[in-house]
Amino acid sequence: xxxALRPTRKNEQKQPGWQRLSPWAVLLLLLSGGxxxxxxxxxLVLGAGAGLTMLERLGLRELALGGATLLGLAMLCSLLxxxxxxxxxxxxxxIVQKGLLEHREFKVAARHVQSxxxxxxxxxxxxxxxLWEVETQAGEASRIALPGIRRECAEALERELRSSTxxxxxxxxxxxxxxxxxxxxxxxxxxxxxxxxxxxxxHGLASRSIFVIAAMLSPFVRPLERWVHDVLPQLDLAAxxxxxxxxxxxxxxxxxxxxxxxxxxxxxxxxxxxxxLFDEGDRQVQRSGLVHRQEQTLSLxxxxxxxxxxxxxxxxxGRGYLVCHQxxxxxxxxxxxxxxxxxxxxxxxxxxLTVRFWPGYAAGQPLQRVDSSYRRVxxxxxxxxxxxxxxxxxxxxxxxxxxxxxGGLAGGLLLLSSALAQWRWIATGWAKENSYLRIRRGILxxxxxxxxxxxxxxxxxxxxxxxxxRGVATLHLELANGRQTxxxxxxxxxxxxxxxxxxxxxxxxxx
Amino acid sequence: xxxxxxxxxxxxxxxxxxxxxxxxxARLAPCQAVLRALHWLFLTALAAALPFLHEDFAAWQPxxxxxxxxxxxVAIALGWWEARRRAxxxxxxxxIYRRGLLVQRTQVLPLARLQHIxxxxxxxxxxxxxxxxxxxxxxxxxxDMVLEGMTAAQARAIRQHLLxxxxxxxxxxxxxxxx
Numbered sequence: 001x002x003x004a005l006r007p008t009r010k011n012e013q014k015q016p017g018w019q020r021l022s023p024w025a026v027l028l029l030l031l032s033g034g035x036x037x038x039x040x041x042x043x044l045v046l047g048a049g050a051g052l053t054m055l056e057r058l059g060l061r062e063l064a065l066g067g068a069t070l071l072g073l074a075m076l077c078s079l080l081x082x083x084x085x086x087x088x089x090x091x092x093x094x095i096v097q098k099g100l101l102e103h104r105e106f107k108v109a110a111r112h113v114q115s116x117x118x119x120x121x122x123x124x125x126x127x128x129x130x131l132w133e134v135e136t137q138a139g140e141a142s143r144i145a146l147p148g149i150r151r152e153c154a155e156a157l158e159r160e161l162r163s164s165t166x167x168x169x170x171x172x173x174x175x176x177x178x179x180x181x182x183x184x185x186x187x188x189x190x191x192x193x194x195x196x197x198x199x200x201x202x203h204g205l206a207s208r209s210i211f212v213i214a215a216m217l218s219p220f221v222r223p224l225e226r227w228v229h230d231v232l233p234q235l236d237l238a239a240x241x242x243x244x245x246x247x248x249x250x251x252x253x254x255x256x257x258x259x260x261x262x263x264x265x266x267x268x269x270x271x272x273x274x275x276x277l278f279d280e281g282d283r284q285v286q287r288s289g290l291v292h293r294q295e296q297t298l299s300l301x302x303x304x305x306x307x308x309x310x311x312x313x314x315x316x317x318g319r320g321y322l323v324c325h326q327x328x329x330x331x332x333x334x335x336x337x338x339x340x341x342x343x344x345x346x347x348x349x350x351x352x353l354t355v356r357f358w359p360g361y362a363a364g365q366p367l368q369r370v371d372s373s374y375r376r377v378x379x380x381x382x383x384x385x386x387x388x389x390x391x392x393x394x395x396x397x398x399x400x401x402x403x404x405x406x407g408g409l410a411g412g413l414l415l416l417s418s419a420l421a422q423w424r425w426i427a428t429g430w431a432k433e434n435s436y437l438r439i440r441r442g443i444l445x446x447x448x449x450x451x452x453x454x455x456x457x458x459x460x461x462x463x464x465x466x467x468x469x470r471g472v473a474t475l476h477l478e479l480a481n482g483r484q485t486x487x488x489x490x491x492x493x494x495x496x497x498x499x500x501x502x503x504x505x506x507x508x509x510x511x
Numbered sequence: 512x513x514x515x516x517x518x519x520x521x522x523x524x525x526x527x528x529x530x531x532x533x534x535x536x537a538r539l540a541p542c543q544a545v546l547r548a549l550h551w552l553f554l555t556a557l558a559a560a561l562p563f564l565h566e567d568f569a570a571w572q573p574x575x576x577x578x579x580x581x582x583x584x585v586a587i588a589l590g591w592w593e594a595r596r597r598a599x600x601x602x603x604x605x606x607i608y609r610r611g612l613l614v615q616r617t618q619v620l621p622l623a624r625l626q627h628i629x630x631x632x633x634x635x636x637x638x639x640x641x642x643x644x645x646x647x648x649x650x651x652x653x654x655d656m657v658l659e660g661m662t663a664a665q666a667r668a669i670r671q672h673l674l675x676x677x678x679x680x681x682x683x684x685x686x687x688x689x690x
Contacts, residue, residue: 508603
């Protein structure tokens with residue numbers, strides 16, 4: 001648990017064991033901060049032309065002078081930050097003191113640590129430095145980083161925190177933690193899962209990176225359009241251009257998709273090159289990264305939900321990835337990329353790894369479908385939405401479509417609505433397997449969450465008047481990674497499942 | 512700490528459907544009505560004050576305000592009815608809160624997950640002598656359960672019960688931490 005307190009400096013400065021960041025960290029912090037600043041503002045400066053306008057308005061010399069002043073200020077701040085930043089391990093508590101204007105002290109008890117991440121960006125490698133992060137059960141908001149300590153110090157710190165938790169086996173759940181020495185030797189042993197080149201390529205294609213990259217590149221569309229408009233007429237491309245405009249459009253789309261796919265593969269390679277997963281008893285450790293090396297430790301006793309994610313293309317390619325959720329993990333793709341993620345898995349590999357993460361779990365049972373009235377409700381929703389959209393089109397552009405065209409549009413929308421409702425109904429399923437619950441949702445892309453019943457945080461049983469008439473209910477389950485919903489279950493089944501979940505969650509605490 | 516492991520009959524586990532729920536304070540309905548009335552009055556005033564820019568529509572000026580006022584009256588009446596049907600329950604190991612009129616929602620929070628409790632009240636609630644109990648859990652991103660419509664005495668009693676449970680859980684944890 002981390003907490004911010006005002007340090008009693010007089011007493012604590014005398015205490016031994018305080019350590020500082022590496023002096024190189026100041027320079028590297030400055031560099032990385034500058035790079036981040038430039039990266040974040042580059043699309044704005046280039047895209048809107050604000051950079052050129054500012055240059056013309058202020059003048060090159062004045063701008064350089066301003067930049068030098070800012071750099072000087074940044075260096076001064078970095079030096080002060082370095083002076084104030086110190087840390088030490090006091091028994092099983094990591095203490096960090098930092099702050100430029102406001103002095104803050106953070107205390108992290110080893111028993112509350114749920115994950116440790118070590119990054120080594122390329123610019124830190126020559127100095128043997130790493131960026132070390134620790135996260136408690138309070139989630140991402142509680143994350144504390146030591147930005148630039150020697151790798152040996154990071155390893156020693158991790159060992160110290162681990163040895164503290166090893167002394168309290170009751171806190172580690174049912175799994176017995178192996179001693180640090182054994183685990184160190186286990187780490188030197190072969191990894192129990194690695195990624196080959198083909199798996200990385202398929203993960204790049206099957207992941208959501210392609211959409212993320214498209215969104216990142218969108219500010220460059222306008223400048224590119226201007227450039228094409230200015231330059232293209234001067235080039236003699238008529239000989240290369242296909243005769244049909246449709247072929248040209250298709251080729252253009254293909255080129256864009258191919259470029260995005262290549263970039264997505266490169267992004268996957270950047271992050272997951274040399275991926276290795278080690279089994280260290282109570283912990284799983286993964287290392288990966290082409291240039292920016294990253295090591296993540298997942299404490300299995302803190303693991304809350306394991307989620308198997310497959311995008312639409314991923315299902316076609318037979319690939320997906322596992323996301324391991326712990327406490328305080330917020331949703332969204334950006335947050336998901338910071339989670340403990342095992343990429344490029346086949347169906348068989350995913351099942352094998354899930355059993356490694358959840359010993360005793362066996363996914364033999366077929367998923368049960370929810371009540372068929374859910375399909376009718378979905379169809380009704382889709383039809384209402386389509387009708388609303390059609391009315392809007394008619395209001396905005398009256399008389400544009402003939403009666404026949406309206407008939408065709410209505411038929412097409414009805415067919416599409418029925419297909420979507422059917423797919424979603426088929427995809428939504430659940431299974432109670434011993435003390436675990438498996439829930440699947442999605443249409444083209446699907447997510448299947450597996451979690452022990454006892455990991456429930458709270459639940460809600462919801463019934464509309466229509467559901468009461470039909471004898472069905474919707475179950476909302478609050479878990480560490482957000483909400484899982486089981487819509488339109490048979491009311492008796494929903495209550496039975498709710499009772500079983502509550503019994504497991506409440507009984508686990510008493511045991 | 513003694514460890515027990517009695518056998519249980521899965522057919523006779525305590526069920527949510529059998530949980531006894533008590534209605535919240537009857538003062539919640541008028542309190543909600545006042546709060547909703549203030550909200551809809553503001554919207555009605557806004558609709559009445561905003562002039563129509565087109566002259567052809569100037570004659571229709573009062574109608575949006577009247578429509579919003581009518582909608583507000585229905586919303587207040589439904590809110591009153593809904594507030595009268597709200598209920599809560601305390602069991603040995605969880606808290607239950609039921610709300611909703613057309614869509615009924617029954618929320619259950621295991622006490623084992625409870626981290627801290629807050630008591631809140633706005634001026635209108637204070638005028639009616641009501642408070643809200645807000646329960647937070649570990650890893651949650653906000654309030655996980657809000658018990659509305661508690662009288663001060665009810666809120667105090669529930670708070671005491673929840674705090675006693677929290678303290679006993681904390682002391683059990685400390686005992687189990689000891690070698």
